[in-house]
Amino acid sequence: MKISLSPDEVAFRDELRKFYRTEIPADIRERFKYGNELSRDEIVRTHKILNEHGLAVPNWPVEWGGKDWTPMQRHLWQDEMQLASVPEPLTFNAQMVGPVIAHFGSDELKQRFLPATAALDIWWCQGFSEPDAGSDLASLRTTAVRDGDSYIVNGQKIWTTLAQYADWIFCLVRTDPNAPKKQAGISFLLFDVKSPGVTIRPIKLIDGGYEVNEVFFENVRVPADQLVGQENMGWTYAKFLLGNERTGITGVGRTKVKIGIAKEYAAQTKSGTGTLLEDPLFAARVAELENELLALELTQLRVVSNSSDGKPNPASSVLKLRGSELQQATTELLLDIAGQDALPVGADEIASPGWAQRSGPGYLNYRKTTIYGGSSEVQRTIIASTILGL
Numbered sequence: 001m002k003i004s005l006s007p008d009e010v011a012f013r014d015e016l017r018k019f020y021r022t023e024i025p026a027d028i029r030e031r032f033k034y035g036n037e038l039s040r041d042e043i044v045r046t047h048k049i050l051n052e053h054g055l056a057v058p059n060w061p062v063e064w065g066g067k068d069w070t071p072m073q074r075h076l077w078q079d080e081m082q083l084a085s086v087p088e089p090l091t092f093n094a095q096m097v098g099p100v101i102a103h104f105g106s107d108e109l110k111q112r113f114l115p116a117t118a119a120l121d122i123w124w125c126q127g128f129s130e131p132d133a134g135s136d137l138a139s140l141r142t143t144a145v146r147d148g149d150s151y152i153v154n155g156q157k158i159w160t161t162l163a164q165y166a167d168w169i170f171c172l173v174r175t176d177p178n179a180p181k182k183q184a185g186i187s188f189l190l191f192d193v194k195s196p197g198v199t200i201r202p203i204k205l206i207d208g209g210y211e212v213n214e215v216f217f218e219n220v221r222v223p224a225d226q227l228v229g230q231e232n233m234g235w236t237y238a239k240f241l242l243g244n245e246r247t248g249i250t251g252v253g254r255t256k257v258k259i260g261i262a263k264e265y266a267a268q269t270k271s272g273t274g275t276l277l278e279d280p281l282f283a284a285r286v287a288e289l290e291n292e293l294l295a296l297e298l299t300q301l302r303v304v305s306n307s308s309d310g311k312p313n314p315a316s317s318v319l320k321l322r323g324s325e326l327q328q329a330t331t332e333l334l335l336d337i338a339g340q341d342a343l344p345v346g347a348d349e350i351a352s353p354g355w356a357q358r359s360g361p362g363y364l365n366y367r368k369t370t371i372y373g374g375s376s377e378v379q380r381t382i383i384a385s386t387i388l389g390l
C-alpha cells in the first residue's frame, strides 16, 4: 500500500490549492467556512466558476466534461476544495443525477440535460424518500402510470433538500405495482417542478432553518421520454447514485477546517488562569478527535488507492458512517466551547460572539449527517453483509 503523494501529485495538489484560493471569491469562502448559510446565487456563482475551469464534474465521463483523473487526483480535487472552504459543486447535479444520466440515459437525454446540469443552469433536487419509505426505500408508493406518450405521477416525497431552489426533480416512482419483488417495479423519472400538479411545502428543522421540503404530486403529466434508462430498472440506477452520494459525505477536509476553527476559538476562551486550549482535558479531547480524523483520512486514501475501476466501493459505507460521526463530534466541540453563549440571542445589548450563537443551531443541524444518505444503522447493515459477509 502506497499512500504518500508522488511529485506529480504534489504539483497537481498545489495547483488546485492556488486555484481555489485565488479564483473563488474570498467572501463566499469566508462565510462558508464559519457556517453561514449561502444564498442560491452564491452557490450557483461558485459552481459556475468551477465548471468554467473544468472542475465541477471531473467524475463524469470525459466526453461530458469529466477528467481522466486517477482516484488520487479526484481525492485531492475534493480534499483541497474542502480545505479551502469552497462550497462543493451542487451534489444533486454533480454527484447524483449527472452520473446516472451519463451512465444509463439515452443519447437524447444526455444531450438535453448533461451540459445544463454541469453548468448548474438546471438546479436538480432528489425525490427518493417518502413518509413511509426512507431506510426501506424500496417500499416507495409514488406511482407513475403510462398514458400514451406520458406518465401520470401521483404521490408524495419528503425531506427534499433545497426543493425551493430547484428547477427539476429526479424521482423514484413505482411503474409496476405487481412486480414479484418491490425493487423490480421502480423507475427513475425526470420532471420540471413547475409542472402543473407539483406542490412544494417547507419543513422547518430543529435549528430553525429551512432546507428540506415535502413535495406532493397530483396527476402530474410527465413526457415518457424523460424516463432514464429502462422502465422498472430504477432501483439499479438508485443504488449506483447512493454509492456516489455516500462517498461524497465523508467530509474529512471540512471537519479538519472545523477543528481548526474550534482551536482558534478555544485559544480566545479563558479557562482557569489560561485559555481553554491549554486545559489538559480539553487538549486531550481535541487530540483524540484529530487522531480519529487522521485514521479516517488514511482509510479514505487506502480506499482511493485501491479503487481504479470507477465503481462505487462498498467501503463508501464505512467512510459515510465514520465521517458523519466525526462531523457531529466537531459541532459538539464547538457547542461546548461556546458554553452559555451557544444559542442565538438576537439582541445587540448581549455581548455574545456570532460564531458562538451559531454553534447551537449548527450542532442541532448536524444531527442530520447520521440520517441522510442512509442512516448509521443502515450503513452498519451494509458493512455487515457486503464487507464482513455476516
Ligand SMILES: Cc1cc2nc3c(=O)[nH]c(=O)nc-3n(C[C@H](O)[C@H](O)[C@H](O)COP(=O)(O)OP(=O)(O)OC[C@H]3O[C@@H](n4cnc5c(N)ncnc54)[C@H](O)[C@@H]3O)c2cc1C
Pocket: 125, 126, 127, 128, 129, 130, 131, 132, 133, 134, 135, 136, 158, 159, 160, 161, 162, 212, 368, 371, 372, 373, 374, 375, 376, 377, 378, 381
Ligand atoms: C436533512 C435531511 C435531508 C434529506 N434530504 C433528502 C433529499 O434531498 N432527498 C431524499 O430523497 N431524501 C432526503 N433525506 C431523507 C433521508 O434519506 C432519510 O431520512 C433516511 O433515509 C432515513 O429514512 P427515514 O427518515 O424514513 O427514517 P426511518 O427509515 O423511519 O428510520 C428511523 C430510525 O430507524 C432506524 N432503522 C430503520 N430501518 C432499520 C433497520 N432495518 N435496522 C436498524 N435500524 C433501522 C434508522 O436508522 C433510524 O434511526 C434527507 C434527510 C434529512 C434528515
